[in-house]
Amino acid sequence: MAAAESKYKRRLAEIAEDDKPPELDPDEDNNYQDYVSIKTRKAMRKEKLTSVRQRERKEEVEKVIHETIQAEKKRRGVANSLLAVSQKLRQEEELNRESREEAEVEAIQKEEENILDQVQMQMSTPLMSVRERAKGIVYTERMPSIGGWRPLKKYRDMPEEERAAIREKFFIETNGEDIPAPIKKFEEMRLPRGLLEGLKLKGIQRPTQIQMQGIPAALMGRDLIGIAFTGSGKTLVFGIPMILCSLEQEIRSRVQSSEGPYGLIIAPSRELAHQTYEVIEFYTDQLVEHHKEFPKLRTVLTIGGLSTGTQAGALRRGVHMVVATPGRLNDLLNKKKFSMAQCQYLCMDEADRMVDLGFEEEIRNTLDCFRGQRQTLLFSATMPKKIQDFAKTALVDPIVINVGRAGAANLDVIQEVEYVKQEAKLVYLLKCLQKTPPPVLIFCENKSDVDDVHEYLLLKVDDMAKLLLQHVEHQHPRVRFMALHAIGQMSNDQKPTFQEAWHSTFMPVFVTRLAVCARAIGHSVCAPV
Numbered sequence: 001m002a003a004a005e006s007k008y009k010r011r012l013a014e015i016a017e018d019d020k021p022p023e024l025d026p027d028e029d030n031n032y033q034d035y036v037s038i039k040t041r042k043a044m045r046k047e048k049l050t051s052v053r054q055r056e057r058k059e060e061v062e063k064v065i066h067e068t069i070q071a072e073k074k075r076r077g078v079a080n081s082l083l084a085v086s087q088k089l090r091q092e093e094e095l096n097r098e099s100r101e102e103a104e105v106e107a108i109q110k111e112e113e114n115i116l117d118q119v120q121m122q123m124s125t126p127l128m129s130v131r132e133r134a135k136g137i138v139y140t141e142r143m144p145s146i147g148g149w150r151p152l153k154k155y156r157d158m159p160e161e162e163r164a165a166i167r168e169k170f171f172i173e174t175n176g177e178d179i180p181a182p183i184k185k186f187e188e189m190r191l192p193r194g195l196l197e198g199l200k201l202k203g204i205q206r207p208t209q210i211q212m213q214g215i216p217a218a219l220m221g222r223d224l225i226g227i228a229f230t231g232s233g234k235t236l237v238f239g240i241p242m243i244l245c246s247l248e249q250e251i252r253s254r255v256q257s258s259e260g261p262y263g264l265i266i267a268p269s270r271e272l273a274h275q276t277y278e279v280i281e282f283y284t285d286q287l288v289e290h291h292k293e294f295p296k297l298r299t300v301l302t303i304g305g306l307s308t309g310t311q312a313g314a315l316r317r318g319v320h321m322v323v324a325t326p327g328r329l330n331d332l333l334n335k336k337k338f339s340m341a342q343c344q345y346l347c348m349d350e351a352d353r354m355v356d357l358g359f360e361e362e363i364r365n366t367l368d369c370f371r372g373q374r375q376t377l378l379f380s381a382t383m384p385k386k387i388q389d390f391a392k393t394a395l396v397d398p399i400v401i402n403v404g405r406a407g408a409a410n411l412d413v414i415q416e417v418e419y420v421k422q423e424a425k426l427v428y429l430l431k432c433l434q435k436t437p438p439p440v441l442i443f444c445e446n447k448s449d450v451d452d453v454h455e456y457l458l459l460k461v462d463d464m465a466k467l468l469l470q471h472v473e474h475q476h477p478r479v480r481f482m483a484l485h486a487i488g489q490m491s492n493d494q495k496p497t498f499q500e501a502w503h504s505t506f507m508p509v510f511v512t513r514l515a516v517c518a519r520a521i522g523h524s525v526c527a528p529v
């Protein structure tokens with residue numbers, strides 16, 4: 001109430017003041033101010049107020065704008081940094097991706113390199129025992145000769161020139177140190193009588209080239225590389241020394257159950273292993289037959305296709321020799337059915353074929369099972385690098401015997417070559433038959449040639465009879481032609497037909513392919529035809 005009264009009073013005073021005439025001060029003319037009406041003053045105040053408000057609003061707006069801008073800036077800044085971060089992340093991701101890709105490519109490359117290395121290693125790793133290679137075991141000394149064997153004095157004393165002359169005559173190429181003289185007679189090889197009797201029984205009279213040089217070298221305990229063709233008589237080169245090596249061991253101390261083997265032959269195929277086993281069995285039987293003091297040496301054939309149990313059982317009883325194919329041999333060794341701890345004699349027959357057939361790993365595993373040095377014989381028709389490397393690393397000072405040279409195979413064959421035009425061949429054949437006494441074998445390249453030649457000779461049978469009669473005195477010759485490719489397809493029990501035909505036909509002329517003939521006559525160039 002009092003406040004309202006005072007406000008009222010103040011208002012009245014204002015009004016009175018407003019209505020009062022202005023006091024004039026003559027000294028203050030300079031400070032004179034024109035009268036401003038209330039209305040104007042109000043307007044001025046209003047204007048002032050408005051401008052203040054405007055200024056305030058402006059400031060407020062500016063503040064808001066500023067704040068907004070700041071906020072925006074801030075937002076943009078964040079956005080920018082987010083963008084930057086995301087960009088950065090993207091870049092990093094990109095880099096990561098690139099490096100990941102690079103790493104992946106690198107890993108793949110590494111893996112490929114590893115595989116290549118492994119393949120390369122597989123290709124170049126010598127066929128030697130991994131255990132021995134890892135332990136750095138290298139044998140430098142030659143093995144002692146088998147049972148103290150040495151050649152007869154005349155061979156020991158044979159001058160080098162004479163040895164070389166014999167080798168040259170028989171197309172035997174050799175390489176190595178201290179090569180023994182080639183021996184031309186089995187009787188001079190100091191073999192037990194039983195073996196000589198066995199050879200006689202087989203109709204084997206004199207050694208083939210590989211036997212002449214190979215048997216003495218092997219009996220001297222030397223490591224051997226034999227390069228020889230099929231049918232050259234290799235089996236006896238590695239078979240005889242292995243039998244004698246086992247005999248020597250047996251005489252020293254009788255083989256007990258689970259003991260042995262002393263000798264091992266590895267062959268690439270079951271057939272070859274079986275064939276070798278039969279040869280070994282034959283000669284060990286001969287030894288017992290002719291030497292009552294000798295025990296029967298036990299040989300076990302370990303090949304696929306035969307019962308593992310039977311083979312393991314035979315091995316358990318103690319064994320002198322094993323003839324095996326690499327797969328089954330490895331299997332039995334892995335299963336600890338027998339061991340190579342006592343084995344001192346190893347032969348790898350057709351080593352190149354074993355490598356071709358991919359038996360390297362099995363061979364290496366087998367070599368790992370040996371516990372000491374052994375005499376190693378390696379037979380191969382060819383000498384690929386792998387075999388050469390094996391020879392270099394696993395064989396000690398080996399003797400290389402090569403009888404594979406063209407022309408060295410058949411020393412009794414005189415080869416005459418006639419050059420004839422293709423179209424004149426058949427006619428010329430008749431001329432050749434005129435020069436050649438029967439029996440005659442005509443080899444053709446393929447089956448259809450065999451048919452053509454056969455047919456032609458049948459047409460000319462009268463001429464043929466006349467031609468062949470020039471060589472014999474008989475009045476009524478039976479001239480028979482046979483196309484032998486048919487024989488190649490015959491079963492085994494029919495095959496002797498060829499042998500029978502050969503011997504029973506008075507003047508046989510056979511037309512055949514070489515491969516068929518080889519099979520028909522028993523796959524042997526040594527067989528007498």
Ligand SMILES: Nc1ncnc2c1ncn2[C@@H]1O[C@H](COP(=O)(O)OP(=O)(O)OP(=O)(O)O)[C@@H](O)[C@H]1O
Nearest residue numbers: 204206207208229230231232233234235236524526
């Ligand atoms: N000195 C010899 N004289 C005559 N015949 C022999 C002689 N040596 C071996 N033979 C006979 O020759 C044939 C082939 O011999 P062997 O099996 O040893 O040859 P190979 O080189 O091992 O051939 P493959 O690789 O075909 O087995 C056999 O029938 C064997 O009895």
